Amino acid sequence: xxxxxxxxxxxxxxFVRDRTAVFFAVVFPLMFLVLFGGLFSxxxxxxxxxxxxxxVSLVEDLPAGADDTFEATFEVTRSDDLDDAIAQxxxxxxxxxxxxxxxxxxxxxxxxxxxxxxxxxxxxQALVDGTNVAxxxxxxxxxxxxxxxxxxxxxxxxxxxPGLLGxxxxxxxxxGAAATLQGWRQSKLLRRxxxxxxxxxxxxxxxxxxxxxVALTQMAIFIGxxxxxxxxxxxxxxxxxxxxxxVGTLCFMSIGLLAGAITKTQEGAVNAANFLVLPMAFLSGSxxxxxxxxxxxxxxxxxxxxxxxxxxxxxxxxxGEPWTAAxxxxxxxxxxxxxxxxxxxxxxxxxTT
Amino acid sequence: MAADRVVNAIEVTDLTMTYGDLRAxxxxxxxxxxxxxxxxxxxxxxxxxxxxxxxxxLRKPDSxxxxxxxxxxxxxxxxxxxxxxxxxxxxxxxERLTAREQIHTFAALxxxxxxxxxxxxxRVGLAEKAGARVEDLSGGQxxxxxxxxxxxxxxxxxxxxxxTAALDPQARxxxxxxxxxxxxxxxxxxxxxxxxxxxxxLADRVAIMDHGQILVFDTPAALVQRLDxxxxxxxxxxxxxxxxxxxxxxxxxxxxxxxxxVQVQTGTLEDVFLDLTGREYRA
Numbered sequence: 001x002x003x004x005x006x007x008x009x010x011x012x013x014x015f016v017r018d019r020t021a022v023f024f025a026v027v028f029p030l031m032f033l034v035l036f037g038g039l040f041s042x043x044x045x046x047x048x049x050x051x052x053x054x055x056v057s058l059v060e061d062l063p064a065g066a067d068d069t070f071e072a073t074f075e076v077t078r079s080d081d082l083d084d085a086i087a088q089x090x091x092x093x094x095x096x097x098x099x100x101x102x103x104x105x106x107x108x109x110x111x112x113x114x115x116x117x118x119x120x121x122x123x124x125q126a127l128v129d130g131t132n133v134a135x136x137x138x139x140x141x142x143x144x145x146x147x148x149x150x151x152x153x154x155x156x157x158x159x160x161x162p163g164l165l166g167x168x169x170x171x172x173x174x175x176g177a178a179a180t181l182q183g184w185r186q187s188k189l190l191r192r193x194x195x196x197x198x199x200x201x202x203x204x205x206x207x208x209x210x211x212x213x214v215a216l217t218q219m220a221i222f223i224g225x226x227x228x229x230x231x232x233x234x235x236x237x238x239x240x241x242x243x244x245x246x247v248g249t250l251c252f253m254s255i256g257l258l259a260g261a262i263t264k265t266q267e268g269a270v271n272a273a274n275f276l277v278l279p280m281a282f283l284s285g286s287x288x289x290x291x292x293x294x295x296x297x298x299x300x301x302x303x304x305x306x307x308x309x310x311x312x313x314x315x316x317x318x319x320g321e322p323w324t325a326a327x328x329x330x331x332x333x334x335x336x337x338x339x340x341x342x343x344x345x346x347x348x349x350x351x352t353t
Numbered sequence: 354m355a356a357d358r359v360v361n362a363i364e365v366t367d368l369t370m371t372y373g374d375l376r377a378x379x380x381x382x383x384x385x386x387x388x389x390x391x392x393x394x395x396x397x398x399x400x401x402x403x404x405x406x407x408x409x410x411l412r413k414p415d416s417x418x419x420x421x422x423x424x425x426x427x428x429x430x431x432x433x434x435x436x437x438x439x440x441x442x443x444x445x446x447x448e449r450l451t452a453r454e455q456i457h458t459f460a461a462l463x464x465x466x467x468x469x470x471x472x473x474x475x476r477v478g479l480a481e482k483a484g485a486r487v488e489d490l491s492g493g494q495x496x497x498x499x500x501x502x503x504x505x506x507x508x509x510x511x512x513x514x515x516x517t518a519a520l521d522p523q524a525r526x527x528x529x530x531x532x533x534x535x536x537x538x539x540x541x542x543x544x545x546x547x548x549x550x551x552x553x554x555l556a557d558r559v560a561i562m563d564h565g566q567i568l569v570f571d572t573p574a575a576l577v578q579r580l581d582x583x584x585x586x587x588x589x590x591x592x593x594x595x596x597x598x599x600x601x602x603x604x605x606x607x608x609x610x611x612x613x614x615v616q617v618q619t620g621t622l623e624d625v626f627l628d629l630t631g632r633e634y635r636a
Contacts, residue, residue, distance in 0.1 A: 002464060035510065188442065191445065
């Protein structure tokens with residue numbers, strides 16, 4: 001136990017003092033989170049700027065229930081000069097100018113922003129229809145109720161936190177294992193430890209423990225930043241992300257071991273790990289959803305362990321899936337880890353020469 | 354004295370290791386008594402490190418056997434490991450730790466108290482550098498730390514693989530003071546080196562190695578004596594006298610009053626190497 005703690009402490013200190021490693025494990029992925037979280041935080045279309053010209057009774061006397069929707073859709077300013085209002089719409093300072101000619105509502109709008117144009121036309125049509133129904137004094141026969149479904153419509157931060165966290169953990173686990181194996185081999189520390197009364201189990205256990213602790217710290221930081229800055233909301237079984245992340249860490253450590261086993265220098269090992277992990281991150285939906293990708297690519301991505309880690313994390317952290325949703329990905333990652341570790345063990349050499 | 358012991362500290366029989374066509378170590382036998390300081394001397398590529406790594410139990414020999422303190426070294430012998438200390442050719446440190454953290458970590462691996470580790474830091478003259486990271490130590494300081502890490506658990510047998518390689522002459526001499534004291538407590542020391550003067554100054558017995566074989570194994574004095582090389586006496590005026598009876602010659606010079614500034618040069622291990630291999634020694 002003393003040996004285990006001493007080794008873990010030595011490895012952890014070595015990591016924390018390695019600014020480059022800390023940057024790529026924590027700061028770099030966090031930069032993406034802040035960037036993506038900020039860039040895509042407002043995916044809904046902003047309010048439509050409406051200029052109401054003169055007296056428009058349709059807008060003034062909204063039927064009950066319609067005013068909320070109206071307020072949410074339009075930002076209203078008033079004017080008495082129609083030409084000036086249309087000029088503003090033309091310049092893009094406003095989206096629509098409305099006037100009332102008798103019983104007809106006339107809207108002047110641009111098609112520069114098709115989404116806003118569509119919303120404007122639809123909302124005004126609904127307003128006219130609603131008012132028509134209201135003036136009959138009859139209750140409407142049909143009504144509409146809307147409920148949003150949390151799936152493809154996940155907000156940006158909900159989507160990116162699990163994916164970028166998966167990438168961050170994959171990266172630091174693979175780099176950590178690859179760099180340690182290479183560095184220790186080159187300095188003959190591996191040999192030195194072989195001649196100390198400490199078992200391989202203890203050495204490997206210490207290295208794995210530190211990497212897992214780093215992964216869980218990454219998770220805490222990601223969730224903290226997501227929740228504090230971008231209203232990240234976790235769903236029921238989010239805690240299953242912890243065991244999922246642990247198995248994911250083991251899986252990517254095995255990839256790092258493989259990278260360390262097939263290369264001869266520390267730089268080479270880190271580059272090889274990068275070569276394996278970075279494209280995998282793109283193909284596993286860490287940076288963008290894969291729905292738009294060609295079918296063959298989506299099929300291929302299902303082989304990649306990071307795809308399974310990301311899917312599992314999305315399921316339990318933000319999609320509200322039950323805890324059992326993480327079991328499949330965990331099994332896949334575990335099998336992948338065992339197979340790759342066995343391959344790495346076969347390729348393992350004590351020395352670089 | 355060594356002959357009285359039942360068990361030698363190190364017993365090596367007919368060790369052989371082949372890399373492809375190269376016989377790195379070729380049928381080496383070696384017995385080292387307890388408390389002895391043995392130097393293995395040879396040029397680069399002579400097979401010193403391979404031999405040492407087989408004795409330490411790091412490599413499985415193609416044939417032959419090695420035992421340390423009466424225990425076989427291969428396969429990895431957990432009972433033996435706490436009783437031996439090793440310093441490998443490279444500076445095998447944990448990255449980015451300070452000198453103190455480094456030796457504390459090694460102490461913990463051997464179940465040794467930190468205070469004892471600090472004493473070793475003091476003993477190798479690194480107390481002032483305890484807070485410096487290993488990457489910031491000079492070559493000599495790193496070697497001192499490496500030796501302290503090898504000795505922190507007070508092993509009975511110590512293996513040092515070229516501890517003075519890549520050091521400047523000043524740092525090398527400084528390290529000799531430390532090395533010459535480490536077998537004081539009855540510890541057995543095996544040191545490889547490619548420096549003649551180092552082997553001569555530190556070791557009780559020297560094994561001269563070349564092409565994977567130990568050519569001779571004896572005390573430095575006996576090796577030189579056996580060489581039967583003439584003594585060279587250089588006088589102050591530059592005259593050189595070569596003689597096989599230096600005492601007689603020096604007595605004669607004393608009578609003539611020409612002893613001032615005289616240099617007497619007996620055979621060196623370098624001459625021994627030349628005599629054994631027929632070529633000059635190139636470290």
